[in-house]
Amino acid sequence: MAETRKASRYVVPFAVAGVAAATIGLVPALAASGDPDLPEITAQQLIEKIAASDTQTLSGTFKVTTDLGLPSVAGLADSFAGGSSSGGSSSVDPQERLTQLVSGSHTLRVAADGPEKQKLTIVDGSDEYSLIHNGDDVWAYDSKSNEVFHEKGDASDRPAGEKEEVPGTPKELADEVLKAAGDTTSVTVGGTAKVAGRDAYQLVIKPKQSGSTVESIKIAVDAKTGTPLKFTLASVEGGKPVLDAGFTKVDFAKPAASTFDFEAPKGAKVTEGSEGLDGPTHGKSPEDLEKELEKEFGGLDGLFGGMAPGAGAEGMNVIGEGWTSIAKIDTGAPAPKTGEAPKEVQGFLDALGDKVSGKFGSGTVFKTKLVNALMTDDGKVYVGAVTKQALVDAANAGQ
Incomplete structure (x- = not known):
């Protein structure tokens, strides 16, 4: 379970790419x-x-x-x-x-x-x-x-x-x-x-x-x-x-x-039908998915390190409106430290992220040309189709 929770801390940076893909269609x-x-x-x-x-x-x-x-x-x-x-x-x-x-x-x-x-x-x-x-x-x-x-x-x-x-x-x-x-x-x-x-x-x-x-x-x-x-x-x-x-x-x-x-x-x-397709959700009912998550990761809490609302996290708040809306998530899990991730993963994270600091402390902005995410060292995540500075400003405001 400890290894699973450690791995779960790498989910957020990769989710940035997933969110960007979803906005494209x-x-x-x-x-x-x-x-x-x-x-x-x-x-x-x-x-x-x-x-x-x-x-x-x-x-x-x-x-x-x-x-x-x-x-x-x-x-x-x-x-x-x-x-x-x-x-x-x-x-x-x-x-x-x-x-x-x-x-x-x-x-x-x-x-x-x-x-x-x-x-x-x-x-x-x-x-x-x-x-x-x-x-x-x-x-x-x-x-x-x-x-x-x-x-x-x-x-x-x-x-x-x-x-x-x-x-x-x-x-x-x-x-x-x-x-x-x-x-x-x-x-x-x-x-x-x-x-x-x-x-x-x-x-x-x-x-x-x-x-x-x-x-x-x-x-x-x-x-x-x-x-x-x-x-x-x-x-x-x-x-x-x-x-x-x-x-x-x-x-x-x-x-x-x-x-x-x-x-x-x-x-x-x-x-x-759904036989033989290994996609994580294809053809599975919510009950089946819940059982699989419980078996493999200890439920949603284990998979996302407490990110899911109702699973020990504070949930998600939306800051601002329109094009500059920012979602704030308190994962409850510290960011991964350098050297904890596999070499290939660490290389990807280093290429994707910029170290930043401010009143909020320090963290890393994981960036794409469309969706950016700031993950603070104490486990808070700010994500949106906004610039790096907008994320830092939101974190500094402590919203």
Whole structure:
């Protein structure tokens, strides 16, 4: 148990990367050129155009490029697994494969025909990974390992939070961003663009507050259909965007029905339901997860070193509002000391973190281009899409 609690103190820095990945999602979009001459439109009218968009059918190719400013994580998995790969996730596990999109550049193909038929394929050279939803069937196929995952059942009958879905579309992401627009946000129309050969308006969203890591969010909106075609998230650090993703080709015609057909290739390993997928939560009920946590880590308290509310922690408080909101968590566990972590882990932490001090004492800021976290030496954590100075100021204020 002592070793488990020691290891749990490394969870927070790695959670920073996870939070950053969660804010990105899976978004199609692309590189564009040219400025088409379109009728003038206000930001409100463009938002309404997006909201009124009801694109049910499309197919296309898009490129997703993400740059969180993270150091290499090579070797970390073996460090946590004690050098063994036996506990790794299945190569066909959607959760594992889709999280790989949070770094580097990836080419994807997408097709949709209403809410019951969607297909997404990640192309990696001659290898492909596909997620297919066709009525009651959900398939995942990895051509490299020749593995197949299949789940059958009416998605509408599943409890909320357990539905298998192809990852979010640009429209869904745009909707979420626009919901958050308020007094702390500037929303304007930033001219026009050409995306995948289509005329588009540029919706520009910026924080009014200082201290946010977000410089701007730009959404290219198809002038005819109102469908978001491109999504770019820029950091105040400059350089490459945190996310630059967009269609290189798009067609709003109905895809052929055969696009969504799937039959397991000869000799493929087929996993039905949640069997064989080693992801930590896939197919497990809350009761099952609680039992596993109790067995492996002594419950949530053991896993997170007292971070979880109701498990000996003070819980989480939110400081500020809008783009500069900061979550404060009292873990109740001192930060790991130099030399306690495995060599590969310590190297990653050193590359990810900056030592800081102030009225609060001392600690380390674990940074990405989007989400930063300050972990004080006495176990308090301040995390948000804010600058390093904003975290230090919050800690100094003792809020």
